[in-house]
Amino acid sequence: MKPEHLPLLKSVSAPAVHPDGSRAVVSVIRPDFDADTYVGQLWTVPLDPEKLPRRLTRGFRDTAPAFSPDGLVLAFLRATADGKPQLHVVEAAGGEPQVLTNAKLGVSSFAWSPDSHSIVFGARTPDDGRYGTLDGVSAGAEDARLITDYKYRMNGVGYTADKALQLYIVDVPELDDEPRVAPAGRALNALKLSALKADARSAAAEDDADALVADALLPSARQLTFAATDHSGESFSTDGEFVYFVASLHEGSDLDLASGVYRVAVSGGEPEPVKAANAGRQTVAAARQSRNGKWLFFTAQELGESGQDFVARNTALYVMPADGGDATVLSDVETMDVSGTAAGLELRGPDSVLLLNNAQGTVELLEFGATGNHSLLVHGDRVVTGAASAGGSMFVSFADAATAGDLAALEDGQLRLLTDFSAELRLQAEIIEPQELTFDSADGYPVHGWLVLPPGKGPHPVLLNIHGGPFSQYTAALFDEAQVYADAGYAVLMCNPRGSSGYGQAHGRSIKEKMGTVDMQDVLSFLDGALAKFQELDGGALGIMGGSYGGYLTAWTISQDHRFKAAIVERGFLDPVSFIGSSDIGWFFGGEYTGSSAEQMAAQSPMATVRNVRTPSLVIHSEEDLRCPVEQGQRYFTALKQQGVDAAFLVFPGENHELSRSGTPHHRKQRFEEILRWWARYLPTKANPGDPGGAPIN
Incomplete structure (x- = not known):
């Protein structure tokens, strides 16, 4: 795969299944160089193998499909090239979509009422005079902001207190009525x-x-929530009288990470908490009442007594009686992490839910019943991204080594492929299947990961890739970064060291207040194990790279291990001290991971050891990154230059922490090109000879 193949990466949403089970609708989105953004439409996918999938809508970017419970209407979000996503509805049998909203900053999410007559939706609601609500008042001319709380910014969103996510209800008009003029x-x-x-x-x-x-021309929407905080995860109660949501409405919410389940009457009024009698301090991800109305399912992470101890906490599934009482944890919190269901819980049957579980470089599909019974529905070398069932049919969206996204039917415990959205990618680009590997760390601990080996006998230069998080994981799914580097002649190594998710809570929490210890040991042991096992790898031509936490561990490693010819430090957590006041999560993140004393932070800080670095380093950052602010990269780059290390600083305007995953297509392509140019300079290959005297762009 080459950088120019990015538009062939088609992501597939979770399926919306028609109530009769005959078909599902998914959103298929891809990068587009001409529009320099993401485009895509809805596709209808029949269960019948004799019928082919077809494009259902023709909008610029259509996402989040959802059938009404009666199956007559399909709702979805549509964004124009110059606008925000708005809620649309169309007859399920086809027709011209009708727009229902005109939210200034767009609609974020929505859910149907049980009677199919109304929809609750979330939309960021700007304070008067902000974000274009007053004609002639630009962003730079708005009133000053007086900040008094820790929580006031979020990466990818910006300021949050003056545009809280609020909930609204809108009635769905009869679609065969005469349109308004x-x-x-x-x-x-x-x-x-x-x-x-x-x-x-x-x-x-x-x-x-x-x-x-x-x-x-639009139906009137009625606001349900008003507090100056985000209200998310909206869903109707089974009887349609309440809307459940997740928020932080408790006293002292600015001092902890806790959130809870609330409900508000559809007729209006003050939200009321829905809290288990035995619940501790938690951050709730999603909540949903069972179809039979007896139970309330919710997913949450425990936060300890401080309310801030989030480090490597697995997300667990809980259930409590809908009328109140004690909550029961249904999933094994030590070994299972169901955080993949944070976007919402999908119901199945009268009293069960579908869940996605991070499991050793894969994502599994499970079903849990309210009484504790559960079953593993889909597992293996793939990443399940969504699932839904109706009318006796189960549809599953997934990615694996051969596809960026497809849809399948689950029948008799097996997946039957229904789509092939990555066919063009495989036709135009050579996709290399990763080899799964496990090597022992220096203390005997097993380290799991993959090698993506380029064609040819080698020896190939080696790139050691380190993921972000750190509580995240590399998976068996198609990974554009590894494919691009392998196509350029590099052997790509990527593993899940201690600190990663998917291998149990103890695995993830082993680096709490010990960053740069066993995690560095694990990635280097994985590298050494691969070099010993594969003659095709060139142990004298090594590079190291990573983003976010991966940028941290890259910078930390090259201050202590000097075998690498070059390094790339991207959007890194590089100075725990300045991170505290500059990052959107800085007020709690560093203290929980590194400890809060000056001695602890210095002992785990790449900036504190930067004087030891001799490795040529490309530092990559985005100007609008609020997670690892650009000052982290600026200061690190400057320190390298001051001590004579060959260094360069690649800065992307208009991008945030998500550049490599969801940045503009032009910038994503340019990022790949500059990364390959850097490697060509220090690790040239036949496929990537580059210009030895070249340098990244200014």
Whole structure:
């Protein structure tokens, strides 16, 4: 795979299954160089093998499909090239979609009511005068912000307190009704006058006829929540009288990471907490009432007595009686991590849910019943990304070594492939299947990972890749980074050292207040094991690279191990001290991972040992990164230059911490090109000879 093949990477959403089980609808999204963004539509996928999948919509970017419970309507989010996602509905049998919302900052998510007549949705709601709500007031001309809380920014979102995620309910119109027509002339003037009388502050927008007309054509949405914090994970109660959601509405919420389940009456009123009598301090990811109405399922992480001890906490599934009582943990919190279901719980049957479990470089599909019975539905060398069932059919979206995303039917315990969205990718790009490996660390601890070996007998230069997190995992699924580097002639090694997810809570928590110890030992032992096992690997031509926590461990390693010809330190956590005040999570993250004393932070800080680095290093960062702010990379690069290390700093404007995964297609391609140029300089290959005298762009 080459950088120019990025548009062939098609991601597939979780399926929406029609109530009769005959078909599913998925969103298929890909990068597009011409639009320099992500485009895609909805596809309908029949269960019948005699029928082919087909494109259902033709919007610019259509996502998040969901059938109404009665199966008559399909709802989804549609974004235009220059706009935010808005809620749309279309007849399930086909037709012209109708827009239901005109949210200033777009709709984030939604859920159907049980009677199929209304939808609850989440939308970031800007304070008056912010984010374009006043004509002629640009972002730079807005009023100053007075910050008094720890929690005021989020990577990819920016400021949060002045645009909290609120919940709204909108009635779904009869789709065969005559469409509304835009008011003009006298009717438009009357509409303007009515708006002015309703709210004197509308005077500034009195001449904005387009906005008034747009609102007049839409059904009225009613706001349900109002607190200055995010309300997410919305779903209706089984009887349709309440909306459940997740929020941090407790006293002292700015001092901990806790969140809980709440519900608010559809008719309005104050939200009420839905808390188990025996619950400790938790951060709740998702909640859903069972179909029979007897149970409330929720997923959560324990936070310890401080309410901040999040390090390598597995997400577990809990259940409690819907009318209140004690909660029972259903999944094994030590060995299972069901955090893949954070986007929402999918119900199956009267009293069970489907869950995604991170498991040793894979993601499994499981089903749990309210009484504790559970079964493993899908496992093996793949990553399940979503699943849903209805009408006796089960549809599963997944990725594996050969596909970036596809849909299958689960029948008699086996997956029957229904789509082949990566066919063009395999046709145009050579996809190399990773080899699964396990090597012992220096203390005998097993380290699991993969080798992606380029074609040819070698010896090949080796790139040791380190993932972010650290509580994350490399998986068996197709990974664009490894494929691009292998295509350029590099053997790519990637493993899940201690600190990673998917191997149990003890594995993940082993680096708490000990970063850069057994985790560095594990990645280097994995490298040494591979070099000893494979003659095709060139032990004298080594590179090391990683992003976020991977950037941390790369920078830490090259301060102590000087065997690498070059390094790439990307969006790294590089100085625990300055991270505290500059990162969106800095007020708690570093203290929990490195400890909070000056001595502890210095003992685990790449900036504290940067004077020992001799390895040529490319530092990559994004200007709008709030997770690992750009100052981390700036200071690290400057320190390298001051001591004479060959270093370069590649900075991407307009991008945040997610550049490599969801940045603009142009920047993602450019990032690959500059990374390959850096490796060509120090580790040239036949496929990537580069220009030995070249340097990254200015």
